Amino acid sequence: MKYNNGDIVKVHTKEEIYEGILMPRPEIFDENYKVIKLDNGYNIGIENKKITKIEVIKKYEKKKEEGHRMSYKSGLPKISILHTGGTIASRVDYRSGGVVAAFSPEEIVSMFPELAEIANIDSELIANMWSDDLRFSHFKLIAKAIEKKAKEGIDGIIIGIGTDNLAVASAALAFIIQQTPIPIIFTGAQRSSDRGSSDAAMNLICAAEFIAKTDFAGVAVCMHENTDDKTCAILPPAKTRKLHSSRRDAFKPVNDTLIARVNITRVDGNPRKIEFIKESYAKKDKNRKLIINPNMEEKVGLLKITVNMFPKQFEFFKGYKGLVIEGTGLGHTPGHAPNELANIHKKIFPAIKKVIDSGCVLVMTTTCLFGRVEMQVYSKGRDLLKLGIIPGEDMLPETAFVKLAWLLGNYKKEEVKELIGKNLRGEISERVV
Amino acid sequence: MKYNNGDIVKVHTKEEIYEGILMPRPEIFDENYKVIKLDNGYNIGIENKKITKIEVIKKYEKKKEEGHRMSYKSGLPKISILHTGGTIASRVDYRSGGVVAAFSPEEIVSMFPELAEIANIDSELIANMWSDDLRFSHFKLIAKAIEKKAKEGIDGIIIGIGTDNLAVASAALAFIIQQTPIPIIFTGAQRSSDRGSSDAAMNLICAAEFIAKTDFAGVAVCMHENTDDKTCAILPPAKTRKLHSSRRDAFKPVNDTLIARVNITRVDGNPRKIEFIKESYAKKDKNRKLIINPNMEEKVGLLKITVNMFPKQFEFFKGYKGLVIEGTGLGHTPGHAPNELANIHKKIFPAIKKVIDSGCVLVMTTTCLFGRVEMQVYSKGRDLLKLGIIPGEDMLPETAFVKLAWLLGNYKKEEVKELIGKNLRGEISERVV
Numbered sequence: 091m092k093y094n095n096g097d098i099v100k101v102h103t104k105e106e107i108y109e110g111i112l113m114p115r116p117e118i119f120d121e122n123y124k125v126i127k128l129d130n131g132y133n134i135g136i137e138n139k140k141i142t143k144i145e146v147i148k149k150y151e152k153k154k155e156e157g158h159r160m161s162y163k164s165g166l167p168k169i170s171i172l173h174t175g176g177t178i179a180s181r182v183d184y185r186s187g188g189v190v191a192a193f194s195p196e197e198i199v200s201m202f203p204e205l206a207e208i209a210n211i212d213s214e215l216i217a218n219m220w221s222d223d224l225r226f227s228h229f230k231l232i233a234k235a236i237e238k239k240a241k242e243g244i245d246g247i248i249i250g251i252g253t254d255n256l257a258v259a260s261a262a263l264a265f266i267i268q269q270t271p272i273p274i275i276f277t278g279a280q281r282s283s284d285r286g287s288s289d290a291a292m293n294l295i296c297a298a299e300f301i302a303k304t305d306f307a308g309v310a311v312c313m314h315e316n317t318d319d320k321t322c323a324i325l326p327p328a329k330t331r332k333l334h335s336s337r338r339d340a341f342k343p344v345n346d347t348l349i350a351r352v353n354i355t356r357v358d359g360n361p362r363k364i365e366f367i368k369e370s371y372a373k374k375d376k377n378r379k380l381i382i383n384p385n386m387e388e389k390v391g392l393l394k395i396t397v398n399m400f401p402k403q404f405e406f407f408k409g410y411k412g413l414v415i416e417g418t419g420l421g422h423t424p425g426h427a428p429n430e431l432a433n434i435h436k437k438i439f440p441a442i443k444k445v446i447d448s449g450c451v452l453v454m455t456t457t458c459l460f461g462r463v464e465m466q467v468y469s470k471g472r473d474l475l476k477l478g479i480i481p482g483e484d485m486l487p488e489t490a491f492v493k494l495a496w497l498l499g500n501y502k503k504e505e506v507k508e509l510i511g512k513n514l515r516g517e518i519s520e521r522v523v
Numbered sequence: 524m525k526y527n528n529g530d531i532v533k534v535h536t537k538e539e540i541y542e543g544i545l546m547p548r549p550e551i552f553d554e555n556y557k558v559i560k561l562d563n564g565y566n567i568g569i570e571n572k573k574i575t576k577i578e579v580i581k582k583y584e585k586k587k588e589e590g591h592r593m594s595y596k597s598g599l600p601k602i603s604i605l606h607t608g609g610t611i612a613s614r615v616d617y618r619s620g621g622v623v624a625a626f627s628p629e630e631i632v633s634m635f636p637e638l639a640e641i642a643n644i645d646s647e648l649i650a651n652m653w654s655d656d657l658r659f660s661h662f663k664l665i666a667k668a669i670e671k672k673a674k675e676g677i678d679g680i681i682i683g684i685g686t687d688n689l690a691v692a693s694a695a696l697a698f699i700i701q702q703t704p705i706p707i708i709f710t711g712a713q714r715s716s717d718r719g720s721s722d723a724a725m726n727l728i729c730a731a732e733f734i735a736k737t738d739f740a741g742v743a744v745c746m747h748e749n750t751d752d753k754t755c756a757i758l759p760p761a762k763t764r765k766l767h768s769s770r771r772d773a774f775k776p777v778n779d780t781l782i783a784r785v786n787i788t789r790v791d792g793n794p795r796k797i798e799f800i801k802e803s804y805a806k807k808d809k810n811r812k813l814i815i816n817p818n819m820e821e822k823v824g825l826l827k828i829t830v831n832m833f834p835k836q837f838e839f840f841k842g843y844k845g846l847v848i849e850g851t852g853l854g855h856t857p858g859h860a861p862n863e864l865a866n867i868h869k870k871i872f873p874a875i876k877k878v879i880d881s882g883c884v885l886v887m888t889t890t891c892l893f894g895r896v897e898m899q900v901y902s903k904g905r906d907l908l909k910l911g912i913i914p915g916e917d918m919l920p921e922t923a924f925v926k927l928a929w930l931l932g933n934y935k936k937e938e939v940k941e942l943i944g945k946n947l948r949g950e951i952s953e954r955v956v
Contacts, residue, residue, distance in 0.1 A: 175861070219861035220903055222851050224830045227864040254851035255830055262830075335853050335894030391836070394827040394849065396924055397657045397688055397695075403824070406839055416827065418655050418687035420768050428608070428652035431660040461768030470653055491829055 096150030101126055101136055102143040108134060109147065162210055167245035167302050169205075171213040171294070172235050174228070176221055176252025178279035178290045202291050208298045209245070221252030221259065221278075226495060229262045230384035236267070236274060240380045246273040246301030248294065253278040253332060257311065257341065260327035262492040264309040264515040268381040272374060273301045276327070277312045280338045289314050289338040296322030296352040299362050307374040309515075310349055313341040324350040326368075328489045328517035331459065344459055345484040345519050387411045387498035392491045394457060395423050400434065401441035408448045412494040412506075414455055415479065416487040421454040421463030422470045439477060446478045451503065453510050455482040455490045462521070480510055483518040493517060529583030534559055534569055535576040541567060542580065595643055600678035600735050602638075604646040604727070605668050607661070609654055609685025611712035611723045635724050641731045642678070654685030654692065654711075659928060662695045663817035669700070669707060673813045679706045679734030681727065681745075686711040686765060690744065690774065693760035695925040697742040697948045701814040705807060706734045709760070710745045713771045722747050722771040729755030729785040732795050740807040742948075743782055746774040757783040759801075761922045761950035764892065777892055778917040778952050820844045820931035825924045827890060828856050833867065834874040841881045845927040845939075847888055848912065849920040854887040854896030855903045872910060879911045884936065886943050888915040888923045895954070913943055916951040926950060 093099055093112055101108045101124060110126040123135040124144075205211045216235045217228060236247055251259055260276040267274065275297040279290035297312035300322075311330050315323035316339050323339075329346035349371060353363045390412035393403070404423075407413045417423055425438040446452055454463050454474065462484040465471030475481070482490045490510070497506040512518070526532055526545055534541045534557060543559040556568040557577075638644045649668045650661065669680055684692055693709040700707065708730040712723035730745040733755075744763050748756035749772050756772075762779035782804060786796045823845035826836070837856075840846045850856055858871040879885055887896050887907065895917040898904030908914070915923045923943070930939040945951070 217862060219865070220855070220859065220901065222828075222855040222903055223857050223859050223861055223865045223868055225857075225864055225867075226831045231864065252852075254855055258830055332852070332891050333893050335889045335891045335896065337894060340891065340894070388831065390831070392827060392829045394825060395655075396825045396921065397691055398659050398821065398823070398928070403839075406836075419685075419765070422653070422655040422687055424656050424658075426653065426656050428656055429650060431664065432652070432656045432658055434658075435656055456768045458765050458768045458773065460766050461770060461773070463768065468653065470655055488829065495831070 093144050093146050094150060097146050098148040098150075099126070100145040100147055101141055102145070103136060103140045104142060108136060110134075112144075163206075167209045168243070169209040169211055169246050169248060169298055169301055170239045170242075170244045171211060171248045171250055172232065172239065173213060173215045173218075173250040174221070174232065174252070175218040176250065176256075176278050177282050178250045178252075178277065178293070202294055204291070204295050205298055208295070208302050211298075212244070214239075219252070221255035224252075224255050224259060226262070226386040226388060226492075229259065229266060229386065229492075232259070232263060233266045233382045233384040236263075237380060237382050240270070240272060244272065246275070248297045248301070249274065249276045250294075251276055251278050253280055253313075253340065256313075257327075257330045257332055258488045258492060260309060260311050260330065261486075261489045261517070262386070262496065264327040264517075265493055265496040266382060266384045266386075267309055268383050269372075269378055270307055270309070270380050271376055271378040272380075273304075273306050274309045275301060275312050275324075276310070280314075280336060280340060287338070289319075292319055292354055293322060296354060296362075300324055300350065300352050300364060303362070304350070304364055304366075305373045306350070306371055307378070308372045311341060312352070314338040315348070315351060320353065320355050322352045322354065323348045324352065326516050328493070328515050329486065331486055331488070344486055345461070346516070383496075383500055385499035386492070386495040388495075390414075390491065390495040390498065392416060392487060394487075397424075399424055399438070401437040404438060404441040405444055407445045407450060410445070410448075410450045411498050412451045412453070413445060414453045414482065414487055414491045414494055416457045417454050417463070418457055420461075420467055420471060421456055421465045421474070421481060422468065423474065425473065426470065439473065442474075442477050442479070449503070451494065451498065451506055451510070452477075452479045453482045453490050453494055454479050455485055455487040457487070459486065462519075480507055483511055483521075485517050489517050526577050526579050527583060530579050531581040531583075532559065533578040533580055534574055535578070536569060536573045537575060541569060543567075545577075596639075600642045601676070602642040602644055602679050602681060602731055602734055603672045603675075603677045604644060604681045604683055605665065605672065606646060606648045606651075606683040607654070607665065607685070608651040609683065609689075609711050610715050611683045611685075611710065611726070635727055637724070637728050638731055641728070641735050644731075645677075647672075652685070654688035657688050657692060659695070659819040659821060659925075662692065662699055662819065662925075665692070665696060666699045666815045666817040669696075670813060670815050673703070673705060677705065679708070681730045681734070682707065682709045683727075684709055684711050686713055686746075686773065689746075690760075690763045690765055691921045691925060693742060693744050693763065694919075694922045694950070695819070695929065697760040697950075698926055698929040699815060699817045699819075700742055701816050702805075702811055703740055703742070703813050704809055704811040705813075706737075706739050707742045708734060708745050708757075709743070713747075713769060713773060720771075722752075725752055725787055726755060729757075729787060729795075733757055733783065733785050733797060736795070737783070737797055737799075738806045739783070739804055740811070741805045744774060745785070747771040748781070748784060753786065753788050755785045755787065756781045757785065759949050761926070761948050762919065762952075764919055764921070777919055778894070779949070816929075816933055818932035819925070819928040821928075823847070823924065823928040823931065825849060825920060827920075830857075832857055832871070834870040837871060837874040838877055840878045840883060843878070843881075843883045844931050845884045845886070846878060847886045847915065847920055847923045847927055849890045850887050850896070851890055853894075853900055853904060854889055854898045854907070854914060855901065856907065858906065859903060872906065875907075875910050875912070882936070884927065884931065884939055884943070885910075885912045886915045886923050886927055887912050888918055888920040890920070892919065895952075913940055916944055916954075918950050922950050
């Protein structure tokens with residue numbers, strides 16, 4: 091009998107018989123292995139040459155998704171989960187290999203029954219995409235969905251989104267949502283929901299707990315704080331960065347602290363204790379209006395500085411309305427010619443000037459990520475200031491990028507130049523003198 | 524009498540008189556203050572409106588640099604300090620404000636007399652530049668200076684360099700120097716040498732100690748491990764990144780550990796204890812030849828991925844020989860059009876294909892910095908693999924960039940595509956299965 095990925099099989103070797111689901115082309119084993127998902131959830135790789143027989147026990151059948159509606163419980167707050175796709179809404183596709191977004195909102199609610207103990211959950215699929223494909227127009231889409239839900243009198247919103255651009259999206263929405271009476275929490279998962287190590291359930295539950303049990307109103311991120319499954323971090327949206335490609339605790343505050351910590355384990359009989367780290371934050375207020383301003387300028391770029399750059403790499407942005415430079419150290423680019431090997435650098439400041447003269451607003455951030463740009467310290471920085479580049483203080487490059495696009499979409503150029511270096515949403519820390 | 528920056532002055536207020544050096548336009552105080560550097564090294568800001576009189580005690584005189592030659596001590600190793608400029612060789616210029624590179628090699632030796640107890644120090648200025656202006660040709664210059672010194676039978680080399688691109692330069696030299704009989708240690712300073720908080724002395728001393736007291740041979744970085752002044756970290760050259768714009772402990776290993784730790788404080792009568800963290804490393808061997816291969820391909824780029832990109836940002840690299848993509852998460856770019864808002868993404872894969880078809884080798888790294896790219900996990904990654912993008916494993920984007928340029932300068936294209944994902948100098952960690 092021909093076997094296919096997803097079938098339940100018995101794999102015979104001389105020594106043993108393994109029963110489980112035949113997995114698709116594995117990611118880390120090579121082609122000389124078959125991989126079987128055992129009943130206990132673990133995968134095992136079996137060398138092809140050791141296999142004597144493969145028996146198909148049960149052919150793979152695509153699961154039928156069943157509708158699911160929560161019954162309304164009085165006394166519990168109403169939380170809307172707005173899903174945009176990403177790993178939090180995905181499972182391994184046993185046919186194609188790899189992870190695919192396979193998601194219906196009712197299914198998510200049925201997958202995480204604990205949510206029903208915390209709140210009356212309503213969920214909606216507003217997009218189904220990997221966050222890598224997010225554009226500014228999608229931030230507007232998310233903002234409009236938030237607006238619609240808020241008008242329905244919901245108590246809080248969870249945005250499920252792919253982790254690759256989760257932090258950037260939360261930063262963009264922090265600018266777009268000028269004020270909010272309710273909490274809007276971005277969450278996602280680094281491991282897909284069908285894996286034992288998935289962080290999807292805990293991140294969702296912590297986000298719901300944080301909405302239900304605290305007076306916080308504003309935009310924030312909720313993700314695993316550590317590699318254990320004990321706490322989730324509630325993170326400031328414009329100061330958070332994904333700093334690991336695969337770990338569940340990939341999201342860290344940069345030049346900032348957590349807003350709060352949600353304990354998922356019951357400590358001293360205290361279920362899910364929430365500790366605030368930040369003392370000052372906007373509080374829930376049903377009388378506060380939701381103000382949304384989703385315009386963003388499309389022609390904005392981000393240029394990362396390296397050694398050995400060419401003037402054309404700068405000139406490319408002529409005609410752009412905004413450009414964030416991810417400079418070295420305290421906010422530097424090449425541009426001096428201290429010796430003849432660097433003669434080409436004589437054309438870099440003129441190239442930057444051309445970009446500025448074309449009407450582009452240039453903002454400097456640091457590729458160090460941590461720390462602040464200080465463009466007065468070295469002659470290089472001072473020369474860049476003279477050209478008209480504006481220091482981005484201690485903003486993350488990605489935050490400066492969405493902030494610049496948002497400012498350019500809503501303010502006059504001279505106002506943008508004034509506001510980019512001012513703290514609007516916690517994206518710039520106070521300078522410690 | 525008219526006062527100028529650099530003059531020794533007495534500043535009178537109603538309450539007190541402050542004597543010290545009048546500092547140039549301060550970086551962090553505003554224009555309403557005068558800043559005086561007191562004898563104890565601290566700066567004090569005095570509000571202009573409180574000042575009743577400024578008396579000039581001594582006009583500023585530019586110091587004459589005096590030559591300095593160490594007398595040879597038998598029994599001590601010979602260490603060459605090759606200076607390329609940067610903060611480690613700089614002081615505040617009291618006239619212009621800010622920091623300038625003002626440096627003579629003899630002066631450096633006289634500034635750090637402890638070095639003479641560790642080794643016979645010889646020093647040479649091979650360039651005088653901020654590291655922001657480094658080009659690949661400067662790496663060749665450094666390599667040639669190393670070669671010259673090694674031929675003179677020196678026991679170890681310290682490269683003094685600006686911190687902005689210190690890590691990148693050490694990575695480049697790790698590839699260029701195919702093997703070495705002696706240690707080559709990159710060091711720098713985050714605070715200029717005339718400041719009380721300067722890390723210049725300790726970093727130089729730890730680098731010299733590490734060369735003099737251990738059997739290590741190879742390229743490494745020596746910088747402060749923590750914010751205290753107790754230990755320096757000896758870091759792997761291709762796995763180190765500057766992760767803070769101003770802190771002295773800005774340099775951290777990424778996806779790796781320290782090579783060793785140099786204690787500068789005397790613990791239990793043990794002066795400057797050196798602890799190795801890595802067990803395996805190349806040992807000193809006078810019979811091993813120094814092999815240097817400094818060719819690097821000039822036309823190599825690095826493209827950082829953001830949300831809202833345009834196909835032209837990819838197409839720009841058509842005709843380049845190499846391009847490192849700093850992708851999101853496990854190694855992704857935009858390129859799918861899951862809804863009509865992302866229609867422009869339909870042109871991104873074709874743009875990437877044009878770049879590849881023009882003869883460019885494309886390598887994927889992650890903007891998360893920590894963790895590995897895994898392009899088999901999601902359909903996005905698999906599509907990028909199909910286009911011909913090569914996974915950069917857990918290499919830092921900046922390391923992948925100089926490695927790709929170095930490979931393209933020395934190998935055929937097919938060999939480059941083979942070698943870029945293989946570990947040559949510790950730049951790729953073994954995969955933990």
